[in-house]
Amino acid sequence: MAPPRLVVTCLQTAPRLGDLGANLAELADLIAQAVAGGAHLVITPELSCTGYFLRDLVPEVAVAVDGDELGQLARAAGDGLALVGAVVESSDHLFHNAAVLVGQGSVRVVHRKVYLPTYGLFDEQRYLAAGDRFEVVAIPGSGGSFWRVGLCICEDLWHPSAPWLLSLQRMDLLVCPSASPGRGVRAGLGGLGSATSYQAMTRTYAELLTCFVAHCNRVGYEDGVGFWGGSRVLGPDGEPVAGPLGADRGALTAVLERGHLRRARIAFPLLRDERVEVTRSGLDRLGARAGVPE
């Protein structure tokens, strides 16, 4: 039997802003190629079907979960799975920034972004509705293995409770599709400010939650704002497994091995030692005061 592995391919794309048809066609080709190349899971950036700074374009590029657009990508994924970024419209006409897992003929899972940044250059709450949960999904790898995958779209990752909740669901792989704008060019930082923040976060989560982390960021420019790419995959010890990519379009494939998880969790049994009841009782004591200023 094949060893228990998960082959993950991150597609670092540069969507055309508001051109759903062009982006779907490109993604269908790239996803089909990646699956043909052996990927169990193909990851694309946040809002890979539409571009990011949509503003009033949001309703114009929205798709239904059961619509033809996502169906096209599900067919492209064939026997594999692909995570694509889309604006998903609900039956009651709310619009969500979503990461949609498609493949094996259908839409499998929709994660609606919970934390919609509305500060600095971000304006998501003006246009989008927020999701309300973080749940893992089990996907098949080789050798009869199943991998519990947690999804955090971009800003979701900046709230530690999100990956922590996923970790409590025994997450093996944290996937973060993002559209992270590059900013912060001060000398001596060792790179872009936004990139170094992501590098620190993803490494920290990988190490503290002893899970793989796949960060798939986009590239390209929208209205002068550049997206820095840098997609990479980290092991459950925080060390790089693949990448990072640079600031150009590209693809990155990582082979995740079950044994790597096992070794990390033997060396650092942080999952085993987590005291959820301490957190729960702490929240209970705070009651309605939790998160509310004195």
Place this chain on the structure above:
Amino acid sequence: MTPPEPLAPAAPAAPDPLRIDPDLVEGILSRFLVEEVTKVGFQRVVIGLSGGVDSALACWLAARALGPGQVLAVCLPYRASDPRSLEDARQVVAVTGVSSRTLDISPQIDAYFAAVPTDDRRRRGNKLARERMTVLYDLSLAESALVLGTSNKTELLLGYGTVFGDLASALNPLGDLYKTQVFQLAAHARLPPAVLAKAPSADLFRGQSDEADLGFSYACADRLLYHLVDERRTVAECLELGFAADLVASVRQRIRHNQFKRRLPLIAKLSARTIDCDFRYPRDWGR
């Protein structure tokens, strides 16, 4: 007597927050130029080359990003311009390898002021800046080349530019760099020493100096702007940092008074969806 050994090494000086990583900035601006020019169907840019550091740097960036053959540098001297400006601009053309044209704008300027005489330096300066803009936009159509802006962040925040003149462009690679950061990148670019060494001047009249016009140095203004704008420090916090109260007041007033130069003209709202108010689409719509 030998001085005692220090107990601990001296604390390193705080890093200058305006110090940029030039390789990183060059990469971001190069990709910006390539992507934002080509995605709208263009290959070329046209740039007014004054002989100053801003336009020289923008020219160098465009030549590196798009190739020197895709850059048309246009020198637009007026008869009262400092002749060294044209010499410096020609050096920039030589080192970047871009194509260039020189068009003397004296006839049309003098014709206008013969009909509408004035000694007001601001009116005359604005007229020069707007005449240069109309030439660049004419050549933009003739050459299928986007007009590249060269206003830096200091100028944009302080309003030190002519609306519909030098502030007009299709895209601007320098607008998020303070003047002192422009100089850092220009040094990294190894621009001609004459361009790097001379005092910044709009060269709208003989002997003009940016810093004399503004009443403070760029080094001082940039540090203050960084604290006020980027760091969002309060006035009280800036005073605590040692900035003079009159400087802080002057700079804050300039930022506020010149906000109109950074926005589209106001549109009177009548309908449910008004352009630039609640009709909000990205400029790169469908690109």
